[in-house]
Amino acid sequence: MxxxxxxxxxxxxxxxxxxxxxxxxxxxxxxxxxxxxxxxxxxxxxxxxxxxxxxxxxxxxxxxxxxxxxxxxxxxxxxxxxxxxxxxxxxxxxxxxxxxxxxxxxxxxxxxxxxxxxxxxxxxxxxxxxxxxxxxxAGEELEFNKALYLEHSSAQLDIQQLQELVGNRFNLRIVSHASLAENYPEQLEQQLNDAIAKNNIDLLIETRKTEKIRMKKRKEAYVNETLGLPVLSIFEEV
CATH class of the missing domain: 3.40.50.620 (HUPs)
Structure with a gap:
């Protein structure tokens, strides 16, 4: 970069x-x-x-x-x-x-x-x-080593394709994966927290696509606001 x-x-x-x-x-x-x-x-x-x-x-x-x-x-x-x-x-x-x-x-x-x-x-x-x-x-300096891929239902990239995309920019590995609905259930949050702790995850990765924009529309809460980790958002070509 x-x-x-x-x-x-x-x-x-x-x-x-x-x-x-x-x-x-x-x-x-x-x-x-x-x-x-x-x-x-x-x-x-x-x-x-x-x-x-x-x-x-x-x-x-x-x-x-x-x-x-x-x-x-x-x-x-x-x-x-x-x-x-x-x-x-x-x-x-x-x-x-x-x-x-x-x-x-x-x-x-x-x-x-x-x-x-x-x-x-x-x-x-x-x-x-x-x-x-x-x-x-704001907290401690960030070290990106292991990532969890949060795959939304509309995503078309698999883990291998995503690893190739991020591998040229970051020295990290995608070591875990979770499939999510557009609004994931609360019970899944505990499973994700368990996966994060078990695999020493320090970064979440998700993909995004173009959306219709409204001036006063506020985006929904980002997943890192509940899981407490930074999120790398990669644009996915339609």
Whole structure:
């Protein structure tokens, strides 16, 4: 991975996402922190420009400074902040192409944001063909060695095909597999937790496909919010 995008509102776990990106990058990389905000209501262009100036709290500024300090420890990596006012499918597509983004890391706090613009942005990112890593709450540095493949009923990739896809990017093995319905029953959660403990699983893998997007529709809870592990989401061609 060379060009990594991190959508965030500059919460505490943004630094954790940056550390994860730096750790996973094994060569030169460019990390872009994308800070999306609603377009300000303004009756004139000058009023809009004044209201649209980047404004961050002291805490957000400190978090951003800490991210830059961490990136400075890696001479082969760069880190930039991209302020985005408003979002749409064409705008995001052009941005991803301009940045040549090949990996997206989503902090847990970003999935939990309540503003509709962030839900919409996350849905748009999920409709891209770029692999995404959904993080859990900030914690210890991540080591990806053994993965559990969560196969949804609509998935068409088998374990061998998926292993080939992820093997070029991560040094990990898929050591376990579970077939899931679109809404898996609660009793399956205990079985998955048992498999995770038995096989020392440190990463979940799932596939996704293009979905119809609605501005105010919030995505269902991600499986890692119940199992407590990061999820690598691979786009599956239809």
């Amino acid at each position: 060379k060009n990594i995008l991190i959508p965030t509102t500059l919460q505490h776990d943004t630094l954790f996402a940056v550390k994860t990106a730096l750790k996973q990058a094994n060569s030169n990389c460019n990390i872009t922190i994308m800070y999306v905000r609603d377009v300000a209501d303004a009756e004139s262009a000058s009023l809009f420009l004044r209201s649209a100036r980047p404004s961050k709290t002291d805490l957000q500024a400190k978090i951003l400074e800490a991210c830059h300090s961490e990136a400075n420890n890696y001479p082969h990596c760069t880190l930039e902040l991209h302020n985005r006012y408003g979002i749409s499918a064409p705008l995001l597509k052009n941005l991803l192409q301009h940045l040549n983004t090949d990996f997206i890391i989503v902090p847990a706090s970003y999935r939990q944001e309540r503003d509709s613009i962030h839900h919409y942005c996350l849905n748009l990112l999920s409709n891209s063909k770029i692999s995404m890593l959904h993080l859990t709450e």
